Amino acid sequence: MANGTDYYAVLGVSSSATADEIKKQYRRLAKQYHPDANQNDPKAAERFKEISEAHNVLGDAEKRKQYDDMRRLGAFGGVGFGGGRASARPGAGARPGTGQPGAGTFTDFDVGGIGGLGDLFSSMFGGAAGARGARARGTEKGQTVEQTVEVPFRTAATGGQVPVALEVNEECAVCRGNGAAPGARIKPCGECSGRGVISFGQGSFAVNRPCPVCMGRGSVPTERCGTCRGTGEARVRRTVNITVPAGAETGTKVRLRGQGGKGTAGAQAGDLVITFTVLPDRFYSRDGLDLIATVPINIAQATLGSKVSVKTLDGKKVAIRIPAGTSAGRRFRVTGQGIEKDGRKGDLLVEITIAVPETLTEAQEKAMRDFAEATGMKY
Template sequence: MANAKDFYQVLGVSSTATADEIKKQYRRLAKQHHPDANQNDPKAAERFKEISEAHNVLGDPDKRKEYDDMRRMGAFGGMSGFGGTRPSSRPGASGARPGQPGAGTFNDFDVGGIGGLGDLFSSMFGGAAGAGRQRARGPERGQSIEQMVEVPFRVAAVGGKVPVDIEVNEECATCHGNGAAPGAQLRPCSECSGRGVISFGQGSFAVNRPCPVCAGRGSVPTARCSTCRGTGDTRVSRKVLIAVPSGAETGAKVRLRGQGGKGAAGGQAGDLVITFTVTADRFYKRDGLDLIATVPINIAQATLGSRISVKTLDEKKVAIRIPAGTSAGKRFKITGQGIEKDGKKGDLLVEVTITVPETLTEAQEKAMREFAEAGGMKF
């Protein structure tokens, strides 16, 4: 299975990496290879897709266990220590005959089923695996897409909507998914005898996988479609509006049902999974549901006291009193003007800093000296 992807290599982690290490590495790579950040790199979108596919499997404990089990059994050729054997088109080809003690097939593990190990083949072999399942099981659910989206701090705090450009696989409009050029004929695939799958033998196990020649369709065109190059689908861009709930934080996810890749043969569309990355704000910082706003005051205000006004998230101005003798770092609480989430609302904490003038007029310097000398300071 030379076309298989090693998801550990895709993410650049070892097979013993912890869930936190996998998540951290995924976020780093997703940010580095995001198409929006690499608009001049035509390969960025494909790399981003591979990273998302790998995290979709390795980031899910159940899928990762299934993947590791298959990897140890040598189902992916050079990806494990067992080595690989030549695929055979003979059904049930393996080291032991079906029915004998010790013989088994990966069909026992639901290789072709939706939600079973077949999903791993779909990720590792792309459209070929999907086509193989389509032929064997009928309608196939579309691919789910995971994408990271930057959300402005204030939108995340109060809620709102952000536009997102996504790329999905759609059925080719020219060949309607069969991979044939207009006027070309479809002939039974000689490699798999029109079955769409071939058997792969590994020790005392065997697995049916999509035929690499016909991509699991069971037939090959006399001339390939020039639009999709015979794959049967094309990559298209789509713009959607994502609703951001109030109080959203970095790492929060939103799943949009049916907004992912189009299903094949009448199957349901996949989902779009959005992971938020909240950008920093020039004025506010967040501490749980509380907001922290840093406000500068001068020496006179800190010494003599003053009144200042602060803007809340909803752009209202609230006046607060700064008492005489206030020191830098002092916080003043404005109750109920923080972030609202799940029926709870935080506070706005105003933290003052004291600014020192870089230059003084002659009169200001004289007054400052007199003030200092009155306190016993000598110059």
Template structure:
């Protein structure tokens, strides 16, 4: 069956278990749930789960891309409207009073023109289908699907940057044939039927249209002696280890794109990309607001009243911070350049909020001193509730 027909007859929404009007977030959640359940690591040796995993990944690669999803929906709508129908020969037939050249639908036909659904199908799934480019043009390669994974970082590693090791099980280039699909020592040859264009032109009545070459299944090449490990696909599902450099300042929920680290393409075609979603654990001391770090500093009443220099933690160790006498509880002091490093250079600030800590137990001498202080405070005319509640 030609790739175009497969894409038209595949219901990507059903593959993910969502409705055709599902939001991007609903599609993403459905994919993540199914990917976890069907992942080869969770189903070792289960070929059915592996095939289902591939279908789910393929559906997500289309529906998660706004442009591809729009093109897919338009193609499905046109097919369901009856404006064209499948023929007995595997092609498409049409007609009617309005009349149109079916070759235009697939961007080929007898005239060799471009555009139409040939471009739509060729662009879906990362140029998987391809279109006729004439006897001198080569087949458009079947790019691999994009993949997604997740990692969790400690707060300070995310702020300062780090390198993490990810283990990913996915379709990867066959190590025996290096992705060519041909048995080592041999090479794929140009398909003699389509001369490597991946498409052939057929005439049916008054109509001419292009369709994927039946001899090479739209790849443009033929393999006489397939690789025994990958059966000619150039791809095997295997675990691999990837070292990922996480830049400094990465935030919770941010995605990192690793070009070419996704699913391998068919027979040496380019690989898709790998997207890593970063989750950041909470820290016991710091919180974050953009490029600024925030910390609460416990202080005593006497330190606020009399002033003091206290030690405050930063990302690079502790520094002394001067608290002016008469500082009120809850005041925030700003330490310039002690926050999150910026990609453009420099760093944010460290915001230190003083929070008075009240003792729960005092010895007799301390109690007596507090009483004397309270009397002196009253005598000075200080009223903490002056103007309050009026």
């Protein structure tokens, strides 16, 4: 589709034709123009090729949808949004051999506020065209750096900062990003004739991609930089302090604009995306905004009742009255002593466990036996 061909016209069907109608028409035309049946007609082979290309797109539901989207955006010079304005790189003015203006390679059209075709290609091909558009013009936004960071439980609960060591690509300090050795000359790239882009086909579609030789710069040095080997970038390690928001959980992400890789030729730096993994705590666990603290008591405390002291998240102590006959697993709620997030605050849940001694002194064992006999328990 880089040549701007109207595939519906090639097959001689309307844009509302059904899949069966397209298939039937393709078979009829393929039989008519097949090279084996037209060995003395060299134009038949070219016609057969066009028919096959058109069917390859229109005969596939997903490709047809993408093609129709581009067709509606006026990608065929007068079809679709006739009022949209279009601007293309050199060489995009006419289809070779046809003399049809506006039917060339449509790379960076502006269709009046809808967005360039680079945006459309971006959605079709995973962002390749849109994300690399800046690079094709000699500049490129810095890389987005993603990293998983382990955060202590209490830092995640209350908020704080953690240091993070990162490895990112930054502009080479020796060549300052142009990839040239000191004293080397810069000349136009022979592969892309200095445009910085080459045409790249994907199925029946074509887009412009950064030239792999000059990496989108449009020029190459007579001698490459020995430090970065001509890439213009160097891998560096740096440490940044990341602010952990209060109430962060495992999977929480934060994006720091401009803290990723450095852009080339003065372009904007990339972003740093941090995903938190919250480490377990020896005392607390979490249920939403509620904190759960497990507190062990002995058999006598559980049987007779007692009072225990528990630390809150901010280091203060609260007293909990344990009533007689408390069983393991029972919880006591301390209101407002949980995790605070977005104006809401959870509670502290104190969960009781019964600690059974592994060994007893003679006096303790006698007391337990007396207790068992008094209750009629057999052992």
